[in-house]
Amino acid sequence: MGADATTGIDYHPGQRELQDRFDTRRIADRISERLVHHALTADDMAFIDARDMVFLATVGPDGQPTCSYKGGDPGFVRVVDECTLAMPCYDGNGMFLSLGNVAAGSPVGLLFIDFEDGGRTRVEGTATVAADDPLLGTWPGALLVMRIQVTRVFPNCGRYVHHYALVERSTFVPRHRQVPPVPSWKRADWACDALPAHDPANDPGDRPVRWR
Template sequence: MDQHTPRGGLDDGEHLPGSRGEHVLQLLFATRDRASRFYERQVTDRLTPQMREFVARQEMVFVGTADASGNCDTTFRAGPPGFVRVLDDTTLAYPEFRGNGVLASLGNIMENPHLSLLFVDFFEDLVGLHVNGSATIVTAYDAARRHGLADEDMTAPGRRAERWVRIEVEEAYIHCSKHIPLLTRQERGGQRGPRRRPSGEDHFGVGRLGERPAEREREEAGKPAG
């Protein structure tokens, strides 16, 4: 997408990035000048060298997708630094490993290829990067054959990607550091704050919703059944 081609456009014919909805609200709330400066200085249709270096250091990303009806899903992906691969200045790819079998994000991509990525560096730069684009599901075989993402190039020890998601970049822009918390890295299994129950079990109690009320009451009171 050209840097000044709008995704939604305006009735007055102005050529700006972003949606028609945001343009309308900018006029309504008198933020057009600020928004125009942001579009001009911060929004690009490809990854700059600084963006590419930033992505290559990241260990996590938030992924946003929506189905054909606009129902949204936001998920989280993580791996060693650089698990999201920069293939060139307009193309990214990230691996999909074995999960719970729901395949919500991939299912949305099947219906609607529009995808958003949000990288946030909580540890050093305290800055974020938005990348919006069009996604394609790629088999592990094709990822290796076409993009050099071979088995020995997998991103998580002991795990192999079942497939990859390739993103053609349409726009990229900064998420400023305001309100991004500074976090500290800690090894898994290290000292943590108190937990009421192990996170690996039914942490949010969904499985208990199907129990009869008397069983739930006994469980919550810590009494054995029977």
């Protein structure tokens, strides 16, 4: 039998069927027993703190999953303690697919990847979204804060991670004392008349709002 939810991964029949087909049940159980943990280690914390991106998976009440890329400056996903992460929610396309799923009670899966060295870490947990989180003001331009209560952490095989080198960090990431540019898609005909009233793209002087 697989490990239970308090000690590792409780594999479901579909996973077990594939493990047995390819004779990976033993190694799957070993990974669950030895590598899966339920709090962030010092190495996990250091790895997350150095990342400038994360892939966020959620699922809606209708069972439809979605995966979003989230980016910022290194450490924008903040380690609050060994069982808690917090991250800013910046202006996006206004659909709020991921955050809406979280608000509706979705569990979350986060995949952190180091594209230069190939390291990967998976974090799973529950999450909340708040506009009054005490950390909100520590991220310039953050609209909301998502807090993740960690339930499971484990490494992910990095052999298929393609090697990339950083060329430039996004100029759209909100930063202290900097004015982020308006994304070009907000100027497009299909979008410009449907933007929120307060959106910087509506500024007739073409001047983005400064983040404080």
